[in-house]
Amino acid sequence: MTTAQIDTKTKRFAYSAIVIYSTIVGLSFLFGKLALTVASPLDSLAHRFTISLLAATIPVLLGWVKLQIQLRDVLAILPLAVLYPSLFFAFQAFGLQFTTSAEAGIIHATVPIFTMIAAAYFLKERATRLQQLSTLLSVAGVIFIFVMKGTTIDLTNMKGTLLILLSALSLAGYSVLARKLTLRLKVFTMTYVMTMIGFLVFNLMAVSQHLASGTLSLYFEPFASPVFLVSILYLGVLSSLVSSLLSNFALSKLEASKVSVFNHLATLVSIVGGFVFLNEQLAYYHIIGAIVIIAGVLCTNAGSWRGKRVSSTQSSRTSDFR
Numbered sequence: 001m002t003t004a005q006i007d008t009k010t011k012r013f014a015y016s017a018i019v020i021y022s023t024i025v026g027l028s029f030l031f032g033k034l035a036l037t038v039a040s041p042l043d044s045l046a047h048r049f050t051i052s053l054l055a056a057t058i059p060v061l062l063g064w065v066k067l068q069i070q071l072r073d074v075l076a077i078l079p080l081a082v083l084y085p086s087l088f089f090a091f092q093a094f095g096l097q098f099t100t101s102a103e104a105g106i107i108h109a110t111v112p113i114f115t116m117i118a119a120a121y122f123l124k125e126r127a128t129r130l131q132q133l134s135t136l137l138s139v140a141g142v143i144f145i146f147v148m149k150g151t152t153i154d155l156t157n158m159k160g161t162l163l164i165l166l167s168a169l170s171l172a173g174y175s176v177l178a179r180k181l182t183l184r185l186k187v188f189t190m191t192y193v194m195t196m197i198g199f200l201v202f203n204l205m206a207v208s209q210h211l212a213s214g215t216l217s218l219y220f221e222p223f224a225s226p227v228f229l230v231s232i233l234y235l236g237v238l239s240s241l242v243s244s245l246l247s248n249f250a251l252s253k254l255e256a257s258k259v260s261v262f263n264h265l266a267t268l269v270s271i272v273g274g275f276v277f278l279n280e281q282l283a284y285y286h287i288i289g290a291i292v293i294i295a296g297v298l299c300t301n302a303g304s305w306r307g308k309r310v311s312s313t314q315s316s317r318t319s320d321f322r
Contacts, residue, residue, distance in 0.1 A: 014253035015301075018262045021246040026269020028239035030277060031231040038228035041093040044235070046206035047222065049085070049198040051236025056192050065188055077190055080181060081197035084174035085240070089202070091167035098160030105267065107164045109142035114172035115260035122176050125255045131300050135257070138264045138296025145267070145289035171263075175256045182252030191244045198240070261300045264293045 035044045059065045096104060112135050119125040127135070181190060210216040222228040250259050268290050274280035 010253055014250045017246040018250040018254070018259055019265065021243050021250065022262050022265035023269050024238050024243045024246075025263070026266035027273050028235060028243075029270045030273045031234045031239070034227050035222075035231040035235060038225045038231075039222040041096070042202065042206045042209055043219070043222060044232070045089055045093060045198075046202040047232050048235045048240055049195060049202050051232055052195050052240040053199040055237045055241050056195050060192075067189065067192060069189060069193065073185060073189060074193055076181060076185065077193040078197070080174060080177045080190070081194040083170045083177065085194065085198040085244075086201045088167050088170040088174065089198075090205075091163045091170060095160050095163030095167055099164060103161070104164045104167075106143055106146045107161065108168050108171075109139050109146075109264065109267075111168045111171050111175075111263055112257065112260040113139060114169055115175045116257040118172055118176045119179070119256040123179060123256060125257055127257055130302065131257070134296045134299035134302075135261050136296075138261050138293050138300065141289045141292030141296060142264050142267050144292065145271070145286060148283070148285035148289070172260070175251065175260050178248055179251045179256040179259075182248055187245060187248045187252060190248050191241065194244060195241060258301050261297050264297065268293060 032044070035048075039047070060067045092104070116125075116127055116132065116135055120127065178190070207216065207219065210219055222232075247259070271280075271282070271286055271290075275282040
């Protein structure tokens, strides 16, 4: 197998990883809603990362994965973990207390734009005019869906808007920083350290809140609920651990701006999940928005796919002369 063929196969795996990541994240909104019917946002985050860390530690204890973490690696990953999951989820959890999930959806649709700008500045990733317009097209598809649902951003409540905007900026910063770190650090090592820091941060915050209110004895009470147990297992294992592994792997092989735009597919999965499992309405504007989003995602990555076809063609031609 030639180098070009190996590179094509690796990128195919990376695109598959980010599509699976988007599907997992899209369904996480459904399980997140279910978890919040039983526990507070902070408790849900703490238990989510406890489950995630336990799941990540099992293959290490069984010897399936060798984990070699040096202090310099932890120090390198620390800024990344501060952005995601710590600041991203913290800003999101507290921001949703002052704004609606629909408003948050509109603001988070801008993440690929922030990522493209940051990647151009810090990583010197130069997006073509087609990729820039396609990213804007994908963003427009998400905003179209929310606007047609009658959602607008309430600028009179700037606290919630600002917190969700900071959450979006944190995710964009993570995409850029992770892209840089994955080029020299192992994906599992990065994910494990990120998960451990998320576990420490959110458990510390949740326990402190319970101690202040004198309700520490109720900390593990949500686990008595089957709904919460199933939801937190999905959020902890798939939505936190597996999605981080997939995202970090994709960022190690693809440009940050191209990976970021796939987040909009999560919006589509969330809509379909609500329609299938919660009997939510599926209107014509959902379909129009979905077509626009998918078109934007495909066009943003058109250069890479065109490049892969050219590489494959050149590789086959080269092999004919051997």
